[in-house]
Amino acid sequence: MKLRHFLLGLSLSATAVSFAQNQYVNPMIGTAAMGHTFPGACVPFGIVQLSPDTDTIPHNINGVYQPRVYEYCAGYKYPDKTIVGFSHTHFSGTGHSDLGDLLVMPQTGKLKLNPGTADKPDNGYRSRFSHATEKATPGYYTVMLDDYGVKAELNTTQRVGVHRYTYPKGADQRFILDLNHGLYNYDGKTLWSTLRVENDTLITGFRLTNGWARTNFTYFAISLSKPLKNYGYQDLQKSNYNGHWRKFPINRNFPEMAGRKMVSYFEFDNADQELIIKVALSATSAEGAVKNLKAEAAGKSFNQILAQAENNWQNQLSSIQVEGTDDQKAMFYTSYYHTLINPSVYQDVDGMYRGLDQNIHKAEGFTNYTIFSLWDTYRAEHPFLMLMKPQAARDMVMSMIRHQQQSVHGLLPVWSHMANDNWCMSGYHATSVLADAITKGANINKDEALKAMISTSNVEYLDGMSDYLKLGYVSLEGSGTPASNTLEYCYDDWTIYHTALLAGNQKVADQYRERALNYRKIYDTNIGFARPRHRNGSFKEPFDVKQTAGEGFIEGNSWNFSFHVPQDVYGLMKLMGGEKQFVSKLDEMFAQDLDPIYYEDNEDIEKECLIGGYVHGNEPSHHVPYLYAFTTQPWKTQYWVREIMNRMYRNNVEGLGGNDDCGQMSAWYIFTAMGFYPICPGSDQYVLGAPYLPFMKLSLDNGKTFEIRAPKVSDTNRYVKSVKLNGQPYNALYITHDMILKGGILEFEMAAKPNKTRGQKKTDKPYSLTD
């Protein structure tokens, strides 16, 4: 234990033990380079992520308008020198920007209503800052705003962001509320904003944005710890409307404000240096925001809310106890932390929420969630939540089913947030999440779920689906990414097949079993790779298996995607010519020296993120290291997963070897640290790798505990010699969800050399649709 942890423990003596896990969380991990995480304050699954935005202003590069759509997904980049302000909503780890709603920035001195630029910060309201004054812990963020001498502290509840600003003695006290600010803030993103000063300590309003969420309503209610003295606004975009009849000024101390690019300010008496601002969000109405404010934050001090947030995190995180180095613990608990940010609760305290149809609904019998980055998170994030937070995981599935019922397309979410779907990436992987939850016993109506899944898998205008339904594959004429689409669709179809079996619907099961085998149709056995086809059946010519762009795949080349048949690994193996060719291809992928021409133009691949041709930062590879478990050489999984853990996850700001993608990278880390991974969500199996840490204890939702012991594990002792489950030898290369739920101890004997005899029997092998 480091001294600072010890001291922190002392200072919180009453709760010292229970704060053990929180201490290890380092929200700064991933805030530089590829991680795209944010350092600000949030609580588990909260809709508020109150975090500093550094430089989000679009850049005009060579006359071409360039919003920073990729770089600033989380609003904050560690290398930046200025903070624009603190906004209330952030994606955690995505590869595309949006949100950044309701930027608040304290200010003293001259009134400035534009943010200024990074190179000329004095021209605007932004402030310089130093990392020396910055601290981020679960539920808390603080920094000194050097230009103003204001100490900023942030914490949150689920729906309320709380700001505490300590102004210099005697200085003017003001804050800016910039309703024009946003992430991916292209010109015109904010369509309209309103503000009502209800009284001298309460402000309400909304803004409507057209960003990645096409039509996004953010209502809010803001309470102030002391009365307003003066306030006003400027609309940075002049309206062409000149028909106003008002015969009195409305820009200052007029309590009803509105505009396209409205930046407002609020001024206070400075007798007391401290100002606390509570900003409640709602997607339904200002009334809803006031309700949320009252329920979660009214009458509570900053410190009370902070204690709540810290306890909340601690309660969540302490459900897994681990042993390891401080860096390992930091990486582990930060990963756990990152898995609990998105998806986020998207409803008022009374259950009212904005549905995908933009109508206001009441969530009956579930809590409504949003921010589903499903192309990423179906793989490990949702299975992980299903294991450790099954109630939330079940409610997320309910939210997806309601989404489908509200969808004019009849589609389950693809990439959805804030009552919109942007249909980002490919596939309809919500079916995987539904299937996984049903397989693992969640309280979901199977028939309702199956209906939603079937509807989703038959929407002809979805990227290449009409081809797929007719031909069994998406053609080059039908989509820009026909080969990966086909592979993704047919895995999703397997999840429907599997759900139909569980629902006792053999007819649907038979139909989707056929579809689940469609991957065969785009497999070119002559070259041994998946390869896009034309509508007439011919394969793409010319074709480069190493090229990601333009070859019919998305975020992956044919090398990566050719392994994307988690539902039928043995079927795939046969297509590849048998185990020997399969293993040799896996080996080659990890070993190959990928020419930079294959990634240097790709914003989400950097040299450091590659292990041969394996790209951990892009999700299609996430199950690949585990595929050795289907072969006679499962120890290669054990080797590579530790390699990936060591190289792609580090306890520093650049510590994530790819976008965290709403917890997917982190969930991969946790599963892999446990020694197993759900390579085919929807099945009840986890494929065994090797534990990363010597000890781990899961406190499950059902009251049972499950320990994973690997006392001798190390970089050297990375191979599994033998396994015992509850003291009995265990030879299979997978465990099931039920085994974990029953509680017990999974003990790994680790060794410096592979055990080449373990798990060789057919019955030791994981699930595959065909043999």
Add this chain to the structure above:
Amino acid sequence: MKLRHFLLGLSLSATAVSFAQNQYVNPMIGTAAMGHTFPGACVPFGIVQLSPDTDTIPHNINGVYQPRVYEYCAGYKYPDKTIVGFSHTHFSGTGHSDLGDLLVMPQTGKLKLNPGTADKPDNGYRSRFSHATEKATPGYYTVMLDDYGVKAELNTTQRVGVHRYTYPKGADQRFILDLNHGLYNYDGKTLWSTLRVENDTLITGFRLTNGWARTNFTYFAISLSKPLKNYGYQDLQKSNYNGHWRKFPINRNFPEMAGRKMVSYFEFDNADQELIIKVALSATSAEGAVKNLKAEAAGKSFNQILAQAENNWQNQLSSIQVEGTDDQKAMFYTSYYHTLINPSVYQDVDGMYRGLDQNIHKAEGFTNYTIFSLWDTYRAEHPFLMLMKPQAARDMVMSMIRHQQQSVHGLLPVWSHMANDNWCMSGYHATSVLADAITKGANINKDEALKAMISTSNVEYLDGMSDYLKLGYVSLEGSGTPASNTLEYCYDDWTIYHTALLAGNQKVADQYRERALNYRKIYDTNIGFARPRHRNGSFKEPFDVKQTAGEGFIEGNSWNFSFHVPQDVYGLMKLMGGEKQFVSKLDEMFAQDLDPIYYEDNEDIEKECLIGGYVHGNEPSHHVPYLYAFTTQPWKTQYWVREIMNRMYRNNVEGLGGNDDCGQMSAWYIFTAMGFYPICPGSDQYVLGAPYLPFMKLSLDNGKTFEIRAPKVSDTNRYVKSVKLNGQPYNALYITHDMILKGGILEFEMAAKPNKTRGQKKTDKPYSLTD
């Protein structure tokens, strides 16, 4: 009876008698020149006014951007040669533009998604038309769209506009839904629109506009009589957003559309020539619009809905029966028709409505109304509704009280529509409407009303109020229209005084009695006119009593406004030096020859609208002809009111001598035709003039009837010789509301010469605060 009326009667034999009044309504009255009425279809107090818009495109005049804010208030100008389309919301007779929501236009042939211009109609989707094919009756409008050969027919329910288009045989069938179109359609008025094709016969969506209503949500649901074949849209404003991830086209046959300036199209099979489109509105949600659609229009044919609308109008209009020439009947029933359009019901069928706070409320115990042009309508429109439609009038008052309770300013409506207040014109005349309703026995909580009135009359930042509260008058430094503001505020204060008396609150009554006498403070007895003052007490120099602009008055010069003390005519008379001076000033006003320099730059005054210096088109004069009743020469009222009736109201398209102003001009007509007028709403008195028609019978809401007989009345016999009430001689120069409610007969003996002895006693005179 004209032949066509006779034939119409025959063809509708079953209901022939009950359609007697409808036949006389001529919705074309006022559609040219100053009236600003629309010819389209509506039902009493309906939120839908489905009407053709002719040329509403903003004009670039000498490089200056000029939306047609005044000319096109109703969307339609009779002299225009083209129709852009049919939109669903219109003010009736205002002097400022807004609305024009959801323009629908049938189309055949080439797809055109912009409206084109009046001079080059072929460049856009608009069509030429001829008045020969046009017909407008209560609840119905039809016209042939010559460019397409499409016959358009329109009718409505309260919340649903119904279109029947008959396409040429074999022609392509399409309609345009232009969500960018609007009245006062300055660049950027529409902030955002969405469309969802729920299925092949149902479309939903909303648009948000920033017009005169600052933040205006219009949700809709559109049902189609036959299935869609194809559809799509174009956003005429390209978005700067370039972060879309969608890998499939969304501009055609994709059921989720959105944009800033979205123009959409919908195409149909042409086997059947007829297409019926039902467009339901809601301010709360698309769900609300669907509810309204189902409740009011589902399963009903165009003809059934038309019969409902016609019956509705007939039921309303037949409550007053009159005798007179066809032109007189046309003018009378068209006036009645115009009094029943605005205000309009603003809630869903289940009572849910958008409040001024932009939250969704449920109207409990009342029906929520909007479109309150109160500077105009407090004078005669609301008193008229209080007489003939007391339940609606009471609900309007309830709507105003709720508005006040939802107002962040604590203000009753000034000029409000669609959950916004634009604070147009001056005063807080809603207090007058509340007082009038309470005086006349409406079921209103007096204390709640008084509270709302007091709050309204003390908002310091309202145009000059802080002066008024401190000095007793609005100063030249405090407002651009300080003199008229002072006069209007102090009348409004009288209505609060009067309400306080009725509520038994003597303290408030005393306070507001003082305020009601404030008019004295801006009266310059040296010149005998109201005159603006500086904050230091000195009168404005120089000062022109005939000039409207820049002299401290609004829509009226000092000549007009100096008589604006309806609450204390005798007090005013004293200030003017006594009756002789008062009468001589009234005489001079009607007689003077106003130099064109005093009105030629004023868009709402034309030469023909003047009678001397009396400007009937501007409301501040409306009570003035009745002021003779307070003098020994009441016959001059009898002379001038007939003169105004003849000259300002004519049964033709140019037939209104001023903006109808949401029924105020029409209500003036009806009261004056009855022979009396509420010069001081809030009192229970109507001041007598002289009936315009020989016979009128009011069927009151309480089941009683009240007849007004003047058998010999004519332009010659315009003077009242004697009056009998229920057979008894009646000498007073006023009647009370109660006298009417009791039912009976008011009989006027008319003569060619004034009776100079009638009504001379003090007890014959109408109410005045002081003697």
